[in-house]
Amino acid sequence: MSLPTIRTIEEASLNAWPARQQLVDDGWLIRFHDGYTRRANSVNPLYPSAASEAELLKRVAKWERFYAERGRPAIFKITPLVQPLHLDAFLAERGYCYEAPTGVRIRSLAEPLTPPDTLPDGHAVVESALSDAWLGSYTTFSATPPETLAPMRAILENIAPACCFVTQSVGGVPVASGLGVREGPLFGLYDIVTSPTQRGKGYGVHLLHTLLAWARENGASHAYLAVMDDNAPARRLYDKWGFVEVYTYWYRVKEL
Known part of the structure; x- marks a missing residue:
């Protein structure tokens, strides 16, 4: 699936799950909603960024402080859209845990x-x-x-x-x-x-x-959904309904 189509689905999913606070930081969308769901309390790198490689550590540390001040762990959502491309590896080296691997599926309604x-x-x-x-x-x-x-x-x-x-x-x-x-x-x-x-x-x-x-x-014209990899009953149900996995995402979490 093309990156523009993935971005369209991601944008729709964000609009469908509105967070209480939302900020934009050079291609990253930062969301906070009192800790309820990762989706509404995470950094979402959605768009190309003009930030330099040298600024990455400062940017990550900035949003770690943002969540820590609110008593929450820093969470990054890792999709095929992430910028920079090695962000997942960078966060892993920084001690972030890998959580909630999830598949996004679609089916036509034609x-x-x-x-x-x-x-x-x-x-x-x-x-x-x-x-x-x-x-x-x-x-x-x-x-x-x-x-x-x-x-x-x-x-x-x-x-x-x-x-x-x-x-x-x-x-x-x-x-x-x-x-x-x-x-x-x-x-x-x-x-x-x-x-x-x-x-x-x-x-x-x-x-x-x-x-x-x-x-x-x-x-x-199309339906989409996200189902976690460990939810076997739901995956079987969506298989029967013709939902096809088109990309995956997961979260990187740094506990307080």
Whole structure:
């Protein structure tokens, strides 16, 4: 996949997950959101930089101080876009740990979706904005720690592009939830989770169908998502839905 296309996906994913504080430093995007998720609390080298090689140490140290002053570790997101190209090796030599290797996958939405088998007594609620009901289901299914609820809500309430919050229920009981965010032709999938007591029953398939059908109806041509390498069940599900890995990323983390 070309670097401009990767950059477009990365930009869409950043817009879909807004951080409370955001700064630009010569091609690097620095984000902070009270420590909730690496995605919203990391340095993202997205664009070519005019900084010299001699300035790299000063730049890295500057943002290490920025996060340390806020009580957080310095985190860099390493994608094929990183500038300078040896940034990952530089951070490793500086003691940064390698964390959360992740694959970014896409699939076309050009062809009509094949409906899954009928779900007896199944019902999907589709909402354009965050609701307490959706948030309650998601936090229960994902065992979200109480202290992260406020920063999570702040992100989900401030997404600027069009949103699709879906709760899949069976017999009136929520069993799965997920979020889709459409920006132009791209539709990103986030927070896809099934109740731990209901996994392996195909509810995730119905949830994905509802999300992708909404995306097609609202003008998206491609869907994308990120799935961590160690999440085998999710990888199998996305394989079945035709999502193809197009690039990878990981994080470099320097603990306090």
